């Protein structure tokens with residue numbers, strides 16, 4: 001089974017469109033998402049454009065604030081504080097990476113955690129790891145929705161995560177623990193990655209190394225989610241050798257067209273959630 005992330009993301013956007021229409025008729029207001037882009041990083045510009053387009057499609061009020069790369073940190077923090085107070089803004093996202101002179105941590109901590117649609121604020125990180133209600137980082141949320149399309153009950157499954165970043169591996173661990181999986185987190189210092197992968201019912205690769213996971217690293221019938229996006233001479237590839245692994249896996253996400261489309265759809269989902277929570281306060 002090839003897990004069609006484009007299709008699942010389109011279904012989620014359709015659901016959100018209906019939800020936004022319902023919220024509009026109930027509250028006479030729609031969710032608002034403000035994205036801040038600092039600098040000229042080309043991939044970031046593309047991501048932000050796609051986020052804006054998708055937000056508009058589902059009826060979210062979308063605003064993009066663009067700043068030059070030499071923006072002073074204080075000006076950015078002041079803008080975030082202003083957006084925190086603006087009740088038309090339900091979600092704030094500062095596109096990463098930021099220019100080196102701006103402290104990413106300060107930026108993340110300045111965003112009101114109730115408007116933190118990326119789920120990076122320490123309050124949301126803590127709530128997620130304690131099993132409480134929180135904003136969930138978009139890519140891991142997308143991965144878990146894709147997993148659920150293959151198998152509703154993940155209880156007792158052994159999941160092996162490759163990569164321990166704050167963006168992917170760590171929040172994914174919490175989501176899988178919530179589903180009663182046994183979770184192994186591997187990383188660059190793991191001694192025998194192949195052996196770890198061979199024990200997995202579920203592999204989630206978020207590394208950034210093209211085709212790292214080989215066909216003979218995967219147990220027959222495992223589910224493989226490939227988060228990696230790597231530009232190579234032969235085009236975009238994931239962290240998994242798709243051709244070889246798809247012969248043994250029960251289900252696998254392609255790159256492109258797997259996890260990628262889910263990330264933006266989950267951002268819209270988080271924006272709608274933040275709006276709904278703010279209304280019901």
Ligand code: NAD
Pocket residue numbers: 139162163164165166167168169186187188189190193206207208209227228229230259260261263
């Ligand atoms: P990162 O660089 O922050 O983390 C990479 C992780 O991989 C680290 O924890 C590191 O320890 C681990 N690692 C490095 N080499 C390893 C090795 N040889 N064996 C095992 N582990 C190793 O990266 P990230 O931000 O988590 O992104 C990972 C990948 O996912 C990148 O390709 C990125 O482009 C992609 N990504 C995709 C989406 C999406 O929407 N599909 C979103 C975010 C990131």
